[in-house]
Amino acid sequence: IMPKISGLDVMRKVKESPQPLTPNKCIIFLTNLDKGEEIKEALMLGNGYLIKSQITPGDLVKEVQLYLSQPQASAS
Numbered sequence: 001i002m003p004k005i006s007g008l009d010v011m012r013k014v015k016e017s018p019q020p021l022t023p024n025k026c027i028i029f030l031t032n033l034d035k036g037e038e039i040k041e042a043l044m045l046g047n048g049y050l051i052k053s054q055i056t057p058g059d060l061v062k063e064v065q066l067y068l069s070q071p072q073a074s075a076s
Contacts (some may be wrong), residue, residue, distance in 0.1 A: 007031065008038070011045035028064060 002010075009030060014027070031053075033039050056057055062074040 001032075008041055010044060011042070015045060026068060028067060030060070 011027065024042070028051060029042050029046055030051050033042060034052075035070070051060060055063070
């Protein structure tokens with residue numbers, strides 16, 4: 001939960017931007033979202049991986065490394 005704009009709203013703005021702000025176009029959500037509709041929308045907007053915040057720091061690092069090593073993570 002962010003104070004003035006939601007993460008989903010941020011993603012909508014990023015998708016509307018003519019040039020992505022991320023060089024590899026990877027967006028990884030770190031969230032406590034637990035509603036199916038919000039999770040589905042986050043995955044569609046991020047075109048990526050949703051990680052629940054109830055994860056250990058070590059497992060988080062492993063998941064991010066795994067995601068970033070996938071071919072679609074670096075594709076234009």
